[in-house]
Amino acid sequence: MVERSVLEPQLSLTPSTRLSGPAALEFHRLFKERYHGIWRFLRGLGVPPDLIDDAVQQVFLVYAERHAVVVKGSEGSFLFGTALRVAHVVRRGNRWETPGDVDFARSEVPNVDELTDQKRARQVLDMILDQIDPEQRSVFVLYEIEGFTLPEIAEMISIPLGTATSRLRRGRERFTSLVHRYSLTRGTKTEGSR
Amino acid sequence: MTDPKRLLDGDGSDLEQLLLASGRSARPKATARWKAEALFLLAGVGIVGKAKAAAVPGSKAYAWIATRYLAYALGAGATAWGAAHVLAARSPDAPSAGEQARAARPPASPRPVESPRAEAAPPNAPLAVPSPERNAVRAPSEGPSERAVARASREGARAVAASGPSQTPASSSSIAVADPVASSSVGSEIQELERARAALSTGDARGAIGALDRYDRAFPKGALQQEALRLRVEALVSVGDRTTARSLANRFRALYPNSPHAKRLNSLVNEP
Numbered sequence: 145m146v147e148r149s150v151l152e153p154q155l156s157l158t159p160s161t162r163l164s165g166p167a168a169l170e171f172h173r174l175f176k177e178r179y180h181g182i183w184r185f186l187r188g189l190g191v192p193p194d195l196i197d198d199a200v201q202q203v204f205l206v207y208a209e210r211h212a213v214v215v216k217g218s219e220g221s222f223l224f225g226t227a228l229r230v231a232h233v234v235r236r237g238n239r240w241e242t243p244g245d246v247d248f249a250r251s252e253v254p255n256v257d258e259l260t261d262q263k264r265a266r267q268v269l270d271m272i273l274d275q276i277d278p279e280q281r282s283v284f285v286l287y288e289i290e291g292f293t294l295p296e297i298a299e300m301i302s303i304p305l306g307t308a309t310s311r312l313r314r315g316r317e318r319f320t321s322l323v324h325r326y327s328l329t330r331g332t333k334t335e336g337s338r
Numbered sequence: 339m340t341d342p343k344r345l346l347d348g349d350g351s352d353l354e355q356l357l358l359a360s361g362r363s364a365r366p367k368a369t370a371r372w373k374a375e376a377l378f379l380l381a382g383v384g385i386v387g388k389a390k391a392a393a394v395p396g397s398k399a400y401a402w403i404a405t406r407y408l409a410y411a412l413g414a415g416a417t418a419w420g421a422a423h424v425l426a427a428r429s430p431d432a433p434s435a436g437e438q439a440r441a442a443r444p445p446a447s448p449r450p451v452e453s454p455r456a457e458a459a460p461p462n463a464p465l466a467v468p469s470p471e472r473n474a475v476r477a478p479s480e481g482p483s484e485r486a487v488a489r490a491s492r493e494g495a496r497a498v499a500a501s502g503p504s505q506t507p508a509s510s511s512s513i514a515v516a517d518p519v520a521s522s523s524v525g526s527e528i529q530e531l532e533r534a535r536a537a538l539s540t541g542d543a544r545g546a547i548g549a550l551d552r553y554d555r556a557f558p559k560g561a562l563q564q565e566a567l568r569l570r571v572e573a574l575v576s577v578g579d580r581t582t583a584r585s586l587a588n589r590f591r592a593l594y595p596n597s598p599h600a601k602r603l604n605s606l607v608n609e610p
Binding site: 294 | 341342344345346350354356357359360361363364365370371373375
């Protein structure tokens, strides 16, 4: 069962958080630019749908609180890095399911032919991403869905570039093998060419 | 070291690309974003800023703020008809704005896969140039108030696109849209609460309480009661009435246990 209380802010909205002038404009600009991306990233990390909106707010609250120490030009990295940490808080509070043995044969799993429906495609994508180790999943989602570069990702989550590269490689291998398994179980046509 | 080619850029199989594209096209509901921004606005975070507020005095500033929310509600593709109903939908008994917007639209065609890099463009920018198709849909059913809302939304979108410290009141056309928006339920609610927040930020806690009393009388079932209650607790702490503040904070926690404000209120009323 999801514990919503895990998202209670770790920080309070102190008077210093009240932004004004250029800081407020900057906050507003970032909010406009990044709200969708942060929301999508949290979703890609597996934050449950009923917690995503609160989690996005939490990410921007953290930025509002710490904006003074965020390096100019690194705001996006800061927000995505914060989103990753917020997602981990949710994971801890939620006793998130660890990757196990997914059963694509279950009746509610859509067939390959049904994936033209974006919602169904996302349902399968989520099932597959849930089966990837969380560390690999973070890098995989940032790279393959959010479109960041590996050096950006390495900086964002404070890991060496080599580690980011290796997590992406292993994440991709896992993703590909899961897609293959899904295709064999639910597919009615071949996967297509590489 | 160069980055490998992304799966979506052709390095993945058709199925892999299809699945990843579905992840990339996931979008939040417009109402969720609207609520998030309302929360930040009323918490004094991300608001236009003192300089901006000073440059756009009085009702024009409120109209500017209110039109921005309309613009956000429309940003997800709702029609002007939907926008008019977004306001109505803020009543607790009404269906959600998202449902209204969906009802107002034909079934959505699959969105093209967008590049994450492209999202730097203001999401509501297209509103500044309404498509002929939208106008065609809108025109037959428009009543006077819907036209006003539609216009206010376009003005709001323009105001957002033009937002920046250099914008002067003279260049703003928000005067013309002040009345229609201010007369809307949410616009008026935001206006009253913004008055309370502004009074509080200048140390005029009693003025803030006065504005909140007016809010409670005018909007007994208001959509922003959570924010009103939070502001009242802050104002009561400012005037030294900690007993009432504490009891209200307890009520807040009971009513809104998951609110991001709950923890702040707790520390506020328990500060020495």
